[in-house]
Amino acid sequence: MITDEISRLIEEAARRAVADGVIPAPPRSPVHLERPRRREHGDLATNVALTMAGGGNPRAIAEALVERLPPSELVQSVTVAGPGFINVKLSPVWLHDVVRRAATPDAGFGRSAAGRGQRVNVEYVSANPTGPINVVSGRHAAVGDALAALLEATGHEVTREFYVNDGGRQAELYGASVEARYLQLHGVDAEVPEDGYHGDYVMEVARWVAERVGDRYVNTPPQERREAIRDLALELTLQWMRASLERFGTHHDVWRSERALHADGLVDKALARLAEAGLTAERDGALWFLSSRLGDDKDRVLVRRDGRPTYLASDVAYLVDKFGRGFDRLVYVLGADHHGTVPRLEAAAAALGHEGRLEVELLQVVTLKRGAETLKGSKRAGVVVELDDLVEEVGADAARYMFLTRSADAPLEFDIELAKEQAPENPVYYVQYAHARICSILRRAADDGVPPPRVASAPLERLTDPSEDALMRRLASYEEVVAAAARQRAPHRLTRFVEELAGDFSAFYRDCRVISEDPGLTEARLTLCVATRATIADCLGLLGVSAPERM
RNA sequence: GCGCCCGUAGCUCAGCUGGAUAGAGCGUCGGACUUCUAAUCCGAGGGUCGGGGGUUCGAGUCCCUCCGGGCGCGCCA
Numbered sequence: 151m152i153t154d155e156i157s158r159l160i161e162e163a164a165r166r167a168v169a170d171g172v173i174p175a176p177p178r179s180p181v182h183l184e185r186p187r188r189r190e191h192g193d194l195a196t197n198v199a200l201t202m203a204g205g206g207n208p209r210a211i212a213e214a215l216v217e218r219l220p221p222s223e224l225v226q227s228v229t230v231a232g233p234g235f236i237n238v239k240l241s242p243v244w245l246h247d248v249v250r251r252a253a254t255p256d257a258g259f260g261r262s263a264a265g266r267g268q269r270v271n272v273e274y275v276s277a278n279p280t281g282p283i284n285v286v287s288g289r290h291a292a293v294g295d296a297l298a299a300l301l302e303a304t305g306h307e308v309t310r311e312f313y314v315n316d317g318g319r320q321a322e323l324y325g326a327s328v329e330a331r332y333l334q335l336h337g338v339d340a341e342v343p344e345d346g347y348h349g350d351y352v353m354e355v356a357r358w359v360a361e362r363v364g365d366r367y368v369n370t371p372p373q374e375r376r377e378a379i380r381d382l383a384l385e386l387t388l389q390w391m392r393a394s395l396e397r398f399g400t401h402h403d404v405w406r407s408e409r410a411l412h413a414d415g416l417v418d419k420a421l422a423r424l425a426e427a428g429l430t431a432e433r434d435g436a437l438w439f440l441s442s443r444l445g446d447d448k449d450r451v452l453v454r455r456d457g458r459p460t461y462l463a464s465d466v467a468y469l470v471d472k473f474g475r476g477f478d479r480l481v482y483v484l485g486a487d488h489h490g491t492v493p494r495l496e497a498a499a500a501a502l503g504h505e506g507r508l509e510v511e512l513l514q515v516v517t518l519k520r521g522a523e524t525l526k527g528s529k530r531a532g533v534v535v536e537l538d539d540l541v542e543e544v545g546a547d548a549a550r551y552m553f554l555t556r557s558a559d560a561p562l563e564f565d566i567e568l569a570k571e572q573a574p575e576n577p578v579y580y581v582q583y584a585h586a587r588i589c590s591i592l593r594r595a596a597d598d599g600v601p602p603p604r605v606a607s608a609p610l611e612r613l614t615d616p617s618e619d620a621l622m623r624r625l626a627s628y629e630e631v632v633a634a635a636a637r638q639r640a641p642h643r644l645t646r647f648v649e650e651l652a653g654d655f656s657a658f659y660r661d662c663r664v665i666s667e668d669p670g671l672t673e674a675r676l677t678l679c680v681a682t683r684a685t686i687a688d689c690l691g692l693l694g695v696s697a698p699e700r701m
Numbered sequence: 702g703c704g705c706c707c708g709u710a711g712c713u714c715a716g717c718u719g720g721a722u723a724g725a726g727c728g729u730c731g732g733a734c735u736u737c738u739a740a741u742c743c744g745a746g747g748g749u750c751g752g753g754g755g756u757u758c759g760a761g762u763c764c765c766u767c768c769g770g771g772c773g774c775g776c777c778a
Contacts, residue, residue, distance in 0.1 A: 182718065197720055200758080208758080232721050233758065278778075320778060436776055447704075447774085454776040461778055489705055490773045514706070515771075555726095556714065559706060561771070563713065577726065583740055591737050598737090634717060646715060649725075656742070665737055701740065 151262060151629050155224060156194055156238055157181040163218040164198075172214045177202050183238075185627060192229070192237035193623065199234040208234030246610040248626040252681035253605045260632045260688050265306030271472050272298045274483035275395065275402070276313040279387045280324040280347060283394040286485070286516050288537040289562060291400040292553035292694065293513060294483045296641035299692040304636040309477070310402045313468065316384050317408035318461055323347065324387075325380025331356030332379055336368045355383050394538050398546050399694050406471070408464050416467040417459055421452060423470060429501050439466070444497035465491075466498045473504050481639075482510045511639050513558050519565040540566065547695045551578035554693055555645045577649050581686065582698055584652035588683040589699040591664050595676060600665060603676040612674040617657040621678060624654045628685055632692070641693065648689040655682050
C-alpha cells in the first residue's frame with residue numbers, strides 16, 4: 151500500500167537525520183500518514199515533525215527530514231507547510247498504476263495481507279431459536295457479514311458462526327408454549343405460560359408439529375411430550391431462521407448447538423479447566439467462577455445450587471470449543487444490551503490461557519419507525535418486525551445497506567415506510583445507479599464498435615480534467631479504506647467511501663464525454679470506467695449488496 | 702447509586718493514533734433533460750461540535766465536572 155511505502159521513505163530519512171545528529175531519535179514506527187482534507191496540501195501528509203519536536207522547532211525537523219528523503223518514482227514533490235507538516239504529492243505514474251490495477255480483474259486491488267496466517271472466528275446473529283429472525287438480527291447479520299468479508303479482504307481466514315441457544319430456559323419456555331398450542335389444537339385445555347411466547351407464529355409451529363405427529367403426544371407423559379414437541383419446534387424454527395438469513399444473503403459456515411456442547415462433554419471440560427486454574431469456588435451450594443480476579447466486577451455462578459449449569463458455563467464451554475478448533479482470534483458481534491457480559495467472557499478467555507484473543511463488537515439498538523409509529527423489536531412482547539417482511543418491502547440490498555451506514559456505536563433509526571417507497575434518499579440506489587450507468591456506457595462502446603480498452607497500455611496521461619483527477623485519487627484511496635475499515639471493524643466506512651466514489655463518478659460523467667472521436671482519450675476514459683465499475687462492485691460485494699448492470 | 706455507549710446543520714449521521722478553513726445525505730429554496738441512463742446534476746442557505754473547566758504549538762477528538770438520552774448491573778438469556 152502506498153501509505154506503507156511513503157512511511158518507509160520517511161523513516162529512512164529519519165534514520166539518516168539521526169545519523170547526522172540532527173534529531174536525537176527516530177519517530178514511532180510506522181510513521182502515520184493521512185489524507186489531507188484540502189487538496190493543496192497534497193495527497194498524503196504527516197505530522198511526525200510536530201510530534202517529535204518536543205521543545206524544538208518542528209519546521210526545522212520537517213525540513214531536515216525532507217532533505218534526507220530517498221528519491222522515489224512514487225513521489226512528485228514534498229513540501230513543508232504550516233507549523234511543520236510534511237505534505238507529499240504523489241506522481242502521476244503511481245496514480246495511473248493504481249487505476250490500471252483497479253481495472254484488472256484478479257489483480258487483488260483492495261486486498262491486503264495484514265491478517266495473513268490469522269484464523270478468525272466471527273460469531274454473529276446467534277438469535278434464540280424461539281421465533282422468526284427479526285429486524286434487529288438483520289443489523290447483526292449485515293454487520294457480521296461485512297466484518298467477515300473485510301477480515302477476508304485483509305488476508306484473514308474467517309469462519310462465520312451461529313450459536314444456537316437450544317439448551318436454556320428460553321428454549322424450554324418456547325417448547326412449553328408450542329406444547330400448549332398443540333394441546334389446544336386437539337381440544338385439550340392448556341395455556342401458554344405467562345412468561346412464554348405469545349406470538350401468532352407459535353400456533354403456526356404447533357400446526358406444523360400436529361401435522362407431523364398427529365395426536366400422538368396428546369396422551370403421553372408430560373415430560374416426554376414436552377421434550378418431543380420442543381425438539382420439533384426448534385427444528386422448524388431453525389429452518390425458518392436459516393431460510394430468512396439465506397434470503398438476506400447471510401450464510402453461516404457453522405451452526406453450533408448449546409446442547410451439543412453439553413453432549414460433547416465440553417461443559418465438564420470447561421469447568422475442569424477453570425478448576426485447574428484455581429478459579430472456581432463453591433459457595434452457598436453453587437459453583438462460582440472467580441472472574442473478579444480477572445477484571446470482572448464480581449464473581450459469577452457456573453452451576454446453580456440445584457445442579458443446573460448457567461448460561462455462562464455454556465459460554466465457557468464454547469470458548470474451549472472454539473479455541474480448540476485452532477482460532478487465533480474470536481470476534482463476537484453482540485447487542486449492546488449484552489455489554490455487561492463482556493468482562494466475564496474476557497475473564498473466561500484469560501482463564502483458559504487466551505487473554506486478549508477475544509473481541510466483542512457491540513451493536514446499538516435498531517429503532518423501527520413505521521410512519522409516525524415508533525416500535526422496537528422484541529420477540530417476547532410479540533411485537534416483532536420480521537426480517538422477511540422488511541426484505542420483502544424494501545429489498546435485501548436496501549435493507550443491508552441501511553444497516554451498514556451507521557457506526558456500531560450509533561443507534562439505527564430505520565424508517566420502514568420511507569425505505570419502502572424506494573425514494574432516492576436511500577443511497578444504495580445512488581451507488582447502484584452509478585454502477586449501472588457505467589455498465590451502460592461500456593455496452594454502448596461495444597455496440598459502437600469501440601475496441602475494449604487495453605488497460606495495461608491505455609494513455610492515462612490523457613486524463614487531465616479535474617474531475618478525472620478526483621475520480622482517480624478516490625479510486626487510489628480504496629485500499630487504505632478497506633484496510634482501515636477492517637482494522638477498526640467499521641464497515642460503515644465502506645458505505646461512505648462508495649457513496650463518495652459514486653459522486654466522483656457522476657462529476658466525471660458530467661464533465662467528460664467517455665466515447666469520443668479521439669481514440670486515445672476514449673481508451674483512457676474507458677479504462678477509468680472499468681476501474682470505477684470494478685471498485686464499486688468490489689466494495690458493494692464486501693457489503694453484501696448487489697451491483698446491478700441495468701436499472 | 703455504579704458501569705458502558707451516545708449528544709456535531711431543521712432531520713439522520715460521518716469525522717481515521719489530537720492536526721491545517723468541521724463534512725455528507727435528506728429536507729428547504731433557486732436552477733438544468735435535442736447529449737454515453739434525469740433513479741441524475743449544479744447552486745444557495747443552514748453550526749457557540751450539549752454546558753463549563755483543564756492538558757497541548759493545536760481539541761469535535763484526550764482528562765475532570767455538570768446536564769440530557771439509551772443500555773446494563775439475577776443462581777434470566
